[in-house]
């Protein structure tokens with residue numbers, strides 16, 4: 001089994017033009033290898049927080065996979081100590097005027113409509129949209145040391161990426177309410193018990209195992225695989241679209257709220273937020 005830790009020069013040379021990082025700041029690395037589109041989130045100095053350019057590059061990668069017959073499966077991962085800390089909170093503070101055309105929503109729509117299977121390998125922190133995007137992946141492997149959090153309410157926000165529908169479906173309403181309303185960090189074991197991930201593995205085994213599973217999928221009859229993925233989502237696809245739309249409107253309203261501004265400012269100032277003055 002070939003272990004991929006970092007992209008080699010040969011890997012990069014094989015990146016198709018549309019999957020190159022020319023449009024982005026180089027924080028999303030892509031490479032195609034034996035039918036697998038490897039997508040690596042790499043902004044370790046900010047715990048892989050996602051900027052607009054990174055959402056754009058992620059959405060482009062998913063679109064590329066849909067268009068390319070060579071690509072059978074997408075393998076998504078972050079760094080050995082962090083998957084992603086979610087949306088860049090500085091971006092939220094500086095540009096809270098998200099609309100439906102924002103690249104973050106383009107990414108969410110792209111991953112929710114993806115036609116090719118997505119395998120995710122999660123190590124370290126997996127926060128916000130980092131965790132909700134997993135609900136749109138097909139096989140998800142996490143390390144024993146991975147830590148998940150859905151801190152939307154704590155940030156004055158609300159669930160996104162269809163999670164207000166999908167999490168109660170996979171976890172049950174009572175468990176989903178704990179995760180989404182309390183917004184406390186939870187372990188990989190809890191994520192597995194809640195149906196968010198396929199399996200928990202020793203940290204060092206996560207990426208090699210996810211890669212091996214992606215290779216298995218890449219060798220399968222591609223049309224049967226696509227049809228099966230579509231059938232598994234077909235029944236609720238329109239509800240997911242509707243949930244994403246409804247959530248995004250509430251999320252946009254909440255982003256402008258004094259509660260959210262206090263939460264983001266507190267995070268960046270490394271202090272506890274104070275919501276006591278809000279009704």
Ligand code: COA
Pocket residue numbers: 045046047049050084085086087088089090125127128129151152155268
């Ligand atoms: N947006 C912007 N910057 C972020 C970020 C985010 N989502 N997450 C981390 N960073 C930055 C920190 O501000 C810090 O920057 P600095 O070195 O310039 O001060 C750097 O990344 C390291 O983060 P730090 O908090 O020191 O790392 P940690 O290992 O102690 O904690 C997390 C990691 C992910 C648990 C913590 O950073 C966190 O909770 N981040 C916010 C997650 C979040 O609320 N996401 C939004 C969901 S909608």
